[in-house]
Amino acid sequence: MTEAAAPAGAKPSGPAARLLRSTTRLLPYLYAAVGVVTVWWAVVLIAKPHMSLLPSPLLTAQTFVQLVASGELLSHAAYSVCRVLAAWSLAAVVAVPLGFAMGRWQRLERVLDPVVELFRPISPLAWIPLAILWFGIDEGGKIFVIFIGTFFPILLNTIAGAKNIDPVLIRAGRILGCTDDASLFRKVVLPAAMPQVIVGLRISFGTGWAAIIAAELVAARSGLGYLISNGMEVLRSDFVLVGMVTIGVLGVLFDAIFRWVDRCYNWMGE
């Protein structure tokens, strides 16, 4: 018989195996951290820069502990995260439906595509001056900048996902009882495009997270970007470094969350 039927997957399961797997996944990050700290410490020991230029890893760690204990770091991080979350959700609410519409209706795409292509190459950071003029230095301006930065990755990935659905799946859906557009969308188009939509959401969260720091560097009284720029003004480079480390760690953390969500919805396999 030509029908090869491999028995069920050979991956070990159970909590112990899962713990082992996630520890194995974390190892590269650990190596990277150890490497960076080693180089950093070597530079400090050899070049002996002034404390306000490059503090030692130990001093930075102490500052980190202090900022955590005082609750300042948490509050700055929370401000940044909330801004990104708010703007990114807003962008998703607009870009996902628009992306599906553009992906499924060629006529709409032909009209809107030039507009998208025109605005897409403009960095969200280029919008910061206008954002400040239009919305002031309050939350509005920053949310606007992140909205711009997260909008296009979500939109373009959703369009691609909605457009590249295998036509035979659409035909199969119609044959199997999805005779109206609404049910066809819900049962076939949406799940078929889902992996690509999630890619867009993940990428855009990354760009949003990078852009919020820039926006907060320019105009803010809170947030990790503010912690960094304020650190520079008061010559506390340990504040700057704590801010940077926090940005990196949170970035990796969010990406891990997205990858986990992706695994749950991605039918294309690992």
Place this chain on the structure above:
Amino acid sequence: MIGPKPNLAKPLSLRGLAKRYATADGRTIEALLPVDLEITPGEFLVVVGPSGCGKSTLLNILAGLTSPSAGEAWVGDIRVEGPDIDRGMVFQDYALFPWLDVIGNVEFGLERKRIPRRERRGIAMRYLEMVGLTDFAEKRPRELSGGMKQRVAIARTFATEPSIIFMDEPFGALDALTRRYLQHQLLRIWQQHRKTVVFITHSVVEAIYLADRVVLMTARPGRIKTVLRSNCRIRAIPPRTNSAQSSAGSTPIWTKNW
């Protein structure tokens, strides 16, 4: 037990069905010249012809996925105007939904037919048993071989109990052995359920093996050349009582007489 239900198969009449396309430079292409054909309930009709003879166009019109330029198709006393779950279709490239597991795929049409969740699972399992894939119910389509995917697609189509099943070169992408095996099994299932089947292929051997009647088409422009009656199958397949008995046991009918 899955058994043939009375009154399920319906006749299919094609009355002057034709399709022409307009090309970009303004010419018209006759994809299908007017076709008149009567397909009796429970008949296994195979359309055979070279690529470009309009056989897929014909099938898409009958399934309601494309509208004809002229003529009409009738299923029983209902005119074909769009796809309907009463007319099933098996595609060459399986068209399984990759985000659903095997049983989810079989349940898809049942859910659209508003069959309650609990009953759906049971019906889907019975049809998976019919194609010998109950052990693969929780697998994703990408974990299956081509032949197994097509068996899932066949189960998915039969599960909705359509009165007519269209098959668009369903075994075209399979290797010769798997192909032969599936042809054999398809005939067994068809003999149990007695659906009207319209089957497309470019293999004359497959056509003669499967069909009650063979419709031979020629290309450019696509039209029917001859209609032949085939009796090869009668010799190839043991009497029907045999398959009815074997399906009563727990052993999938696939494994018997093979």
